[in-house]
Every structure is written in structure tokens, then in C-alpha cells.
Amino acid sequence: MRLTEIRIAGFGGQGVILSAIVLGKAASIYQNGFATMTQNFGPEARGGACSAQLVISDSPVLYPYTTQPDIMVIMSQEAYNRFARELKPGGRLIVEEDLVRVSDLTGDPQVYAIPATRLAEGLGKRMVLNSVMVGFFTAVTKLLSADAVRKAMADSVPSSFRELNLKAFDKGYDYGRTAQAGALPELEEVGYAQE
């Protein structure tokens, strides 16, 4: 587990912060590594935007801000417009495909898209979209073991929602295991369709 910088961003109520906590716990408590999670509150929080910076490593983390994230998980268009350009060249971009139009891509990222909100609705609760995203993240990045992330998730959600969140995790994980990094022609088409 090399030092990996991750930004997770979306709007309030999507479970952005909880996603970061689950991944941080998985890395540290269940895979014996280290992590920091930093959450900024400010004008963007007043607008309903929400963003977390997560740094995961096998040694203590000395600087908790992400300058050029290796991985981004983006769940709203506003977050995409604001943060996408910070992604490290060749980094991995994970998006909620119904909420984010991927456009103006530079730096040749690998793009992974999932209709997490729809999949969560299929389970009866839109609010578990973050757990679908976390499952998808786990499958496509292979950064953390699925077992560690599931344990961290079971720890982190209210017990009455544990089963539902684990189902959502599995849904995203299974989707991710069969997913390929998005083919660029298709993504460009989506991009140009915007206005």
C-alpha cells in the first residue's frame, strides 16, 4: 500500500465523508496501514458541496492534504468542474455516471463510471449510493481488500442499516469487477454533448 492520495467529492447528503471514513478505517484498522481524512468546511459547504481528502499509506501520513490525487471519486457535476483538473496524469477517475458528465479530460486518466444512484434505488434506498461507490472503488482500484472494506463499513454505519449497506457494497463491487476503464471516444461524445 504505497502512499495514495484520494479525493472524494459530491454534494451534501451523498455520504461523501462516510465513504472516506470507511476507506480510511479499512486501510488502518483492517489492513494495518495509516490514513488521514481531512474535511474542509467553508463557502463550498455553505453551497451544499462536500469534499474529503483521504491519504492512505503503509507508513504514517505526514501531510494530510492531497495536492495531486492519484484517485478521484466524483459524485456531482459541480465537484467534477471544480476538482477534475487536479487529478494526477494517468490517475484514476471514478464517477457517478448519471450525475457527472465527463468532459475536457486532460492528463489521460483512466475513467470508471457507475450509475450508483440507480443501483442504490434498486435496493430501495437512494441514500446508500455512497456504499455502492465504495464497493465500485474497491473493485476497480484494488487498493484495499474487499474483506477489509466490508468490515470497516459494518463498523461505520448504524446497525439497522448494516445489511443494506453491505448489499450496496456488493452491488458496486460486482459492477466494478466486470467494468473496464471507460473508452475515450464514448466519453468525448458525452463531453461535447454538454452545451
Added chain:
Amino acid sequence: MRLTEIRIAGFGGQGVILSAIVLGKAASIYQNGFATMTQNFGPEARGGACSAQLVISDSPVLYPYTTQPDIMVIMSQEAYNRFARELKPGGRLIVEEDLVRVSDLTGDPQVYAIPATRLAEGLGKRMVLNSVMVGFFTAVTKLLSADAVRKAMADSVPSSFRELNLKAFDKGYDYGRTAQAGALPELEEVGYAQE
């Protein structure tokens, strides 16, 4: 709202992180300031300890770690032993009085103690001790308005527990409005009583 560094620490399940989130939201969303909250995961998290660093300011926060906190909120002995010495000279130390023995004080802090767990149990749910602590914090530090913190709390807890957490806030707030910074002779006695 000058730049104020705060550390909140205790053990897992006490709501340490949620307390930091509520105060960060109050400062930023409801008082138009800025805040960052950083949570470290690592060996201490594996041991069940839990700590958050919160920086609140009326301008953007450039560095999210606390080096010498102005205020500490301590909810376990382990957290006290580990962090108390970092408090800024003349800073404010807020403790859960049944869980923390204050001893070996240096730097002449102002000490505020509250039996938050017992007060929370009096409301029927020990788990709201963090909201009692947040109310107490609000009253004794006067850093944030009670109204802003109540709103942030209402936003941050599950709706089924909203009333209970606000009651817990009020309990701690009322306790704090009548509290005085702990008289040192009494505290030293407690300190020497330890072994």
C-alpha cells in the same frame, strides 16, 4: 472568530468525530467562517482511541493540523495522558469528569469539567454524551453562538435522534453557563489521588 485550534479526543463510540463535524459546520455554514477537520487513522485507531483536529477561523485555513491547541476536549484517560501536554499555555481544557483524572497540569490551563456521560444517561441514552460535551463547550468557550451549534447539530444527526441530541446539547449548555473554571487546589488533589 480568530484562528482557533481544537483537539477533541476520546475512545471509539463516544462521538468524537461527530462532535468535531458539528462544531466545524457551526463555524462555517452558520457563522460564515472556515474550518477544517482532520482525523487520523493508525495504531491508535486500532486500539479504539479516536481523535479529531479542528481548526476554525474567519479566513481560509491553510494548515489543518493543530500543533498547540487553544482548546482541548478530552473524554478518556488515555487521550488525556497522550494529548494534555500539547495544550497551549493558558489554554482551555474541557474534560469528561468521570472518565478523566486531571493531573500533572502544566501551562496553567483553565479547566472545565462535566459529568457528560451521567447527564446523557439521565436523558436515557449514554450515546449522546458527545452532544452534552458540545453544549458545554459552546457555553464555556463562547467561541460559537449556541444557535449556530444547535442548527449544525440538527443537520448532522439522524432525524430520529434530533430531539434527543438537542436536549443533550441544552443539558451541557446549561451546565456550562453556571460552571466556573476548576479551582486548581481541588484538581491537584484529584491528581495526587491517582495511585
